[in-house]
Amino acid sequence: MTSIDTSYYLSNQSRGSTGSTLGKEEFLKILMAQLKNQDPMNPMEDKEFVSQMATFSSLEQMMSMNKSITNLVQNQTVSPVIQYSHLIGKDVSYYKIDEETGEVQEPKETIKDSVVAISEKEGYAVLELANNQKIYTDEILKIEQPAKE
Template structure:
């Protein structure tokens, strides 16, 4: 038996690189646009003798709506988390965070929040000369009263 008799060309001609389209995208997650493209492609290429049943079509449209609503909800949650109004409640509070220095050593620090700043779309609390990302804060408390 020769090597030419056993080839992927003879076994899987439909998987040839010329028969497939590129499936790479900039994101590894499927979003609502990709879901809609899949649904439209499915409708274009369905078997005319066995069209998509109404129940299946309604179920897929419900899935599309769910994907869209989850995407919208995710966006709203990000906006809510980044709201300056909510973060401004931290001003005057004592916060604790873990700082990592250039050698990789971590130390727990705490201090009173002086202000809230926004850099590159992310909020930071200003404690003295340090800017701490909100997601780095591990504890928030009222400052101790002077005795």
Template sequence: MSIETQPLLAELGLTARPVERKRELGQDDFLRLMTEQLKNQDPLKPLASNEFLGQLAQFSTVQGIESLNASFAALVSGVDSDRTLQAAALVGQSVLVAGDRFRLSEDGGLSGEVEAPAAGPITIEIADAGGAVVRRFTVEADAAGPLAFTWDGLGDTGQALPAGDYRIAARFAQGSQTLAVPTYLSTRIDSVSLTAQGPILNLAGLGRASLADVRRFG
């Protein structure tokens, strides 16, 4: 007596799932097939030694590739773990990064460095989002190299500037020429994003930056 399974399963609220068949041969399957071939070979026409060695070589190659894949996967996993730990250690650290745009917070203020090309005065300008210069001041470099500066968040008339987006520029006067000077801003790492291109730092008031943009930690 035969029983129709589909209606019965439907009444029970069940569905039949097709059996998944194995499509790839593993190492055990390969070895089992080769063993059966040796057991069932024609005694009058035994497997030639070169064929036997060729199959052994194929088996060794398959085994070696699978071992290599496993080792590579373990290596990648270890590298990812190291990157995660290193990124976590960066959170909360102070950094000095290359940049000219920043967001002024409610308490105001900005600090950083300029790269003086030689001894002499360097003019620093702070402009608002519309491009209007709201503060201009000068720092004196004794020699070529990094020179620290601090801005109190006040405008030229002494008023506290509102929070928002600003831009900083530095210029060095050399004779009749005026040279643009690189600026580096101090901030804190709020978080780190792990990407295929490497860690991306999410900086307080400055947005995103790569490790290549960092001039100094601490």
């Protein structure tokens, strides 16, 4: 009788993906294979089966929650221009900045002007004012409705 060298056969078999994550499809396949191939004289205990089904249910819920959180994060990442667009037409107050040093001038002088546009610089919103000044949103001291003329 001729014997078959199983090491050659098994070494050439595809092993599937090498990723360490197990999806719900793979989990179900493993569970079904386990049920099909169990010993009929010593079947899987009810507790084990319930435990595995609970694990599967938990896995499915986590995947759903991950998808929901990913969608939420994508919806929250709004351009700073859009995020601060409601300031257009409003009056903002801010401290006068020394153009040479970039620091607040002493004594502190408050300037009030109207926002005419919003732009973006390096991911931050920049308010463009009627007096041709540009300030970052973190420089705002006060926001007001413009005085009625």
